[in-house]
Amino acid sequence: MEGTVLRPGSYDDDRFDRSKRIPWLDMEALSDSRVLVVGAGALGNEVVKNLALSGVGDITIVDMDHVVLSNLNRCLFFRGHDAQQKGMKAQLVADGAKDLFPECRLTPWVGRVEDMPFPWPGFQVVLGCLDNVMARLHVNAHSYHHAVPYVDGGTDGFRGKVQVVLPPDGPCLQCGMNGSHQRILEKRFSCTGSDVSFFMPKMAAEITTTSVIAAIQVREALKILSQRPDMCIRNVLFYDGERGESMVLEMEKSEGCQNHPIM
Amino acid sequence: MGIRLKVKNAEMGKELTLELSPDETIEDVINSAAEYWNKDSGAYIIRRGKQILKGGMKISELGILNDDVVELIPDPEGG
Numbered sequence: 001m002e003g004t005v006l007r008p009g010s011y012d013d014d015r016f017d018r019s020k021r022i023p024w025l026d027m028e029a030l031s032d033s034r035v036l037v038v039g040a041g042a043l044g045n046e047v048v049k050n051l052a053l054s055g056v057g058d059i060t061i062v063d064m065d066h067v068v069l070s071n072l073n074r075c076l077f078f079r080g081h082d083a084q085q086k087g088m089k090a091q092l093v094a095d096g097a098k099d100l101f102p103e104c105r106l107t108p109w110v111g112r113v114e115d116m117p118f119p120w121p122g123f124q125v126v127l128g129c130l131d132n133v134m135a136r137l138h139v140n141a142h143s144y145h146h147a148v149p150y151v152d153g154g155t156d157g158f159r160g161k162v163q164v165v166l167p168p169d170g171p172c173l174q175c176g177m178n179g180s181h182q183r184i185l186e187k188r189f190s191c192t193g194s195d196v197s198f199f200m201p202k203m204a205a206e207i208t209t210t211s212v213i214a215a216i217q218v219r220e221a222l223k224i225l226s227q228r229p230d231m232c233i234r235n236v237l238f239y240d241g242e243r244g245e246s247m248v249l250e251m252e253k254s255e256g257c258q259n260h261p262i263m
Numbered sequence: 264m265g266i267r268l269k270v271k272n273a274e275m276g277k278e279l280t281l282e283l284s285p286d287e288t289i290e291d292v293i294n295s296a297a298e299y300w301n302k303d304s305g306a307y308i309i310r311r312g313k314q315i316l317k318g319g320m321k322i323s324e325l326g327i328l329n330d331d332v333v334e335l336i337p338d339p340e341g342g
Contacts, residue, residue, distance in 0.1 A: 022282065043342045131342040133306070156339035178318025179290045179307045203341035211341065238336060251315040
């Protein structure tokens with residue numbers, strides 16, 4: 001007997017059948033990919049959920065913090081008892097994502113990204129789900145230095161942004177920063193040394209903007225992992241949820257940026 | 264005689280006209296506009312058209328004409 005033999009309904013037996021219908025999405029590459037997610041707060045929850053459902057094979061999650069009750073308006077994987085028990089965010093997000101996609105290898109790392117023991121070159125893409133400029137600069141510098149693409153997300157109320165950094169040619173996060181970013185750093189850090197304490201103002205945050213920004217972050221990561229960086233946002237997408245608008249803005253490498261001095 | 268630059272507030276939709284000398288920078292534009300509108304401490308960028316302007320760029324380097332419009336946009340840093 002020649003030709004393909006089909007059983008009615010067999011397409012529904014494949015978890016990723018519908019994903020495979022997207023021509024450019026390389027499901028084999030996603031399955032073989034190692035992805036680093038820095039930050040397991042609101043964006044981190046949504047980003048890891050999206051990565052796991054998309055079929056990414058290996059996700060490392062870094063966060064030093066524990067759950068508090070005020071996280072629960074926007075974090076899929078946290079529950080009230082996690083706040084009471086001061087559960088660690090990285091562990092809880094890893095456990096939740098494992099439940100969604102058991103074949104995914106999930107590695108939680110509870111600690112500061114600065115102390116992370118995993119080698120950066122081992123990752124195909126880094127997703128930043130952070131809440132401060134200092135940590136962003138650290139992740140940006142290491143990703144750029146090791147030529148690992150970096151997709152940074154940020155939110156404030158109904159506003160958000162996604163920046164895609166594609167080394168070695170593209171501008172990095174630091175290239176787009178100015179004195180107003182520097183002032184946030186100076187304001188937050190009240191002392192320096194091994195035990196740095198800093199003031200962290202509370203920002204408005206809710207789930208719909210978090211979901212939008214995390215979805216765009218992961219979509220950009222899927223393009224990178226599928227070897228389609230030509231489809232990526234260049235360079236920053238700004239989202240205004242109150243008006244229902246978004247725009248993509250371009251930027252250039254900065255001559256003063258230490259991550260890639262221009263000769 | 265300075266160059267008049269219109270700065271639009273992306274959050275409020277309002278507009279401000281700044282008179283700038285050629286040596287002043289985009290940082291100066293951000294500071295003046297944020298102060299005028301009593302903005303919270305936070306990060307901001309300035310765009311002209313589809314381009315994010317570098318903070319250190321001087322007005323003289325930008326080829327700005329009188330009454331050109333730029334926009335002040337908050338740069339969200341929460342996660």
